[in-house]
Amino acid sequence: MPNSTDILSSIAEHLGLFAEDLDPKALLREDLNLGPVELNDLLNFLSKKYQIVFELEDTENLKTVEDLVALVEDNLIA
Secondary structure (H helix, E strand, O other), X not given: OOOHHHXXXXXXXXXXXXXXXXXXXXXXXXXXXXXXXXXXXXXXXXXHHHOOOOXXXXXXXXXXXXXXXXXXXXXXXX
16 A cells, blocks of 8 residues: 555656655645646546545645645545
């Protein structure tokens, strides 16, 4: 099962960054400049890669990369 480092690497890969350059505390909208469309693309990418489904209410309050990693981990366990 993927761990948080794997998930962080996948996020960085999708964003065209190196994993070591991606701060888990980075704000998705402000620091990474992810608008609704870009965030949706990232969620779709992670959903397909890890074969999970995100509930809309779970994605509405995502603020940081760390929140996103935790959401993926929670869905992998379920």
